[in-house]
Amino acid sequence: MLANLRTFFDALNASGVRYCHWKSNTHLAEGLSGHTDIDLLVRREDASAFRALLARFCFRPAADQNGSSVPSTEHYFAMDSETGVLAHVHAYYRVITGESLAKNFHFPLEDMLLDNCREDDSLPVPTKAAELVVFTIRMMLKHTALVELALLARDWKGLKEEASSLIDDESAEGALDLVKHWLPSIDPTLFARCISALRGNAHVWKRAVLASRLRWNLRIYARHSCLQATWNGIRTFIGLGIARLRRKHQGLVLQSGGAVVAFVGPEATGKSTLIEGVRAWLGEHFVVTCMHAGKPRSTIVTFLPDMLVPLLRRTMPGNRTSALEVTHAPDVEKSGTWVYPVSFAIRSVLLAYERRVLLTRAFARAANGAIVLCDRFPSMARGAPDGPRLMHYAISREKHPVRGMLASLERHLYMQMPSPDLIISLATPIEVALARNRSRGKYEPEDYVRRRHSAAALVTVDDSRVCPINTNRPLEETLRDVKSATWRVL
16 A cells, blocks of 8 residues: 555544445555555545545545536545655545446445445455445446447456456345345346356346346436437547547546646756656546647748758758857857858747747646646746747847847747746756767767757756756656656646
């Protein structure tokens, strides 16, 4: 069990709040180690005390991004400081369950589950008979539609193992007694046949027939009509399919809102590796988007000019940005007198425009709840690798009005870009950066790495949102510090 969960459940058990881990108890150890969610049924009268305890132990509430969460359910997350793992508490105040896509039934089984409990790893869980009642209903309702059967087939092996752990002669008899008392609309003989079908190797068509009959018995507990439930399931399925095609994860959003987290630092300091680590960590639960502000995509305005860039690089290699930065870098330190080419100025303005468009989109997504991880971020600091270029070259605006106008436009575009919620500033010794550069897939010339490293060292940002991270450490240790800093701003 995660350390933060251990202290939380110790406090919860001492508080007098009535609760239990009401389903999938064969996977309870996985939930307590952060690998899956923890499904807690809480007595409604204790909801306020339960939420207060969650807040005391720094659990953050979250909800569906489209606002279609199931009534009487809530999601809470907390980060374990020792491991960096996110613990997910899925709280229920009513037993709302059913099909995978619709969750169309509310069964009055709260008192049955809370009154028939045993202890497992310091948590109250239902007795095998009580859990078997819920398990049988949940599994049979997943046999009532073709889409549900397809989803069920993916997890059938694990569900059979869960059925084997729950079903024996004693629990089956106890479950029938509980059904007679708590769900009198169900035919006991039919329910016994459903248990037998799950216990044995009944063919799927036989289980589907029994499921249809059971669903008819349960219709008085439906939240929506059969037609509305079918439509809700189809709509959810279509939404999942569209998200899959768009490679977009349909996750949760924290109720405190999204955030833009920028990762900055010289080459080979681990930006891409750490971004991927944070994306995998947060993306398991939340809506996460990754963007690259150093290399923004072309926009409608800049598409045609960007198409000419490869041609200009071949015909005028001396005017490439990297070549100009090397040749005239000393002049910058002196607020030099170098008169840059107009093509260099135009390209700088187009790049600033592309970055503004990209970051406008990033902050819009964050405002809608997404967590945006940004590789590199513009800075107005002098010498910043991804900041404005033209404003640091001293030229006469009277002699060069076009260049002066472009420099003002570039500066204006950068000034319009909001600051991120958090800046992860990565640093590592130049020798380490060079060694990493030689061993990684995207090799850069060593002179380029040294120049970017020196330029980054000159940039000083006095901002409380900046979190300096030394990446000359084991990746696991570094990633844990990055996760902690990121979680604090969410």
